Amino acid sequence: MILPVEGGVVINAGAQGLRAMLVLLFWLAVFGVSFSYFIYPLLLALVPKRKHTGHKRSSPEDESPAVSLIVTAHNEESRIREKIENCLEIDYPNLEILVASDCSTDATDQIVGDYEKNNVLLARAEERKGKEHAQLQGILKSSGQILVFSDVATSIPKDALHKLVRYFKDPAVGAVSSEDRFFSRDGSIVGEGAYVRYEMWLRGLESDRGGVVGLSGSFFAARKEVCERDWDIYSPSDFNTALNCVRKGLVAVTAPDVLGFYQDVSDPSREYQRKIRTVIRGLTALSRHLEVLNPKRYGLFSFQVFGHKVMRWAVPWFQLLLLGTSLLLSSEGVTYFVALLGQIAFYGLVILARFVPTVRGKTWGKIPYFFVQVNLAIAQATLSFLTGRRMTVWTPSKR
Secondary structure, eight states: OEEEOGGGOEEEHHHHHHHHHHHHHHHHHHHHHHIIIIIHHHHHHHSOOOOOOOOOOOOHHHHSOOEEEEEEESSOTTTHHHHHHHHHTOOOSSEEEEEEESSOOSSHHHHHHTTGGGTEEEEEOSSOOOHHHHHHHHHHHOOOSEEEEEETTOBOOTTHHHHHHHGGGSTTEEEEEEEEEEEOTTSOEEOOSHHHHHHHHHHHHHHTTTOOSSOOTTEEEEEHHHHHSSOOTTSOHHHHHHHHHHHTTOEEEEEEEEEEEEEOOSOHHHHHHHHHHHHHHHHHHHHHOGGGGOHHHHTHHHHHHIIIIIHHHTHHHHHHHHHHHHHHHTTSOHHHHHHHHHHHHHHHHHHHHHHOHHHHTSHHHHHHHHHHHHHHHHHHHHHHHHTTOOOOSOOOOOO
């Protein structure tokens, strides 16, 4: 169909419709790329903070409730002794230590047996079904009111449990997440960059409102009643525990003063593969619990899962859409031309950072490079998930 316009010029209605659609897709892509990182936190900041119910009147037993520390391990003969020694150094009066062995085939279980005199218990999974199945064996064998979950690679400070259990004085708190700190092989602390600060800030926003949507999987705690039922061995325990809290009318919170220390991964390819595993496990959890996106059932927590998880996993696809529509619309106006030039410069900087380490070491090169690397991992993980790949059986990262 041909439409007449002023001056006798005619425009093809089909072309006009195509341009309108491209413009709509361009702005949708802008919204999609920016929502999870910028719009979602701003909207969340406008939500009133959760009212604290106050601390219940405590007895002496409540000051140091019985704690069971469950350490998950699979074939960790080279590191399990150091981890147990670290656990035994923890200053806490009512502590039970269990090693949940995920059907280890090396000397891990025998080494745990050497500490039986120190009241270190073995909770062995006789069939290898993954981290969460091993954790379940520890849950079933535990006697504590508070369950603390940790990986072998995590170093726990001596006073961490005293700080952690204080959060449970609030009866509305069902789970508590530590905050991660990484140290390099020379012993210096790393990982204090802009991205880590941003993530901790966002976690604090969520903690004060609907509760965090994911705990630190290597070091977190929960009330035993949160874990005894609905423990899904096919979903990551850090997400499943937060979900179980909401189901029980409780919240999962972050504890900025409770730290877990990890050695930085020296091989970047291993870190990239870890990101892929994390996203696949997250997608698996969401696919198994789609009801979590129902705001009528889970309220603000549903919005937080959508904003923090779903929309962030969609970012790489919005990036592709933004680049494509910018290219097609670049001759249609200054806005689209500038958007295209900006993306060319941005991705050019990332490519330069990839091949020039000194550029990657600068903040202005590191942040774009890290952003693109994360979204490449998300895209690869999503495609792997859609083609049927799952990550139920877990192999700990060697650091």
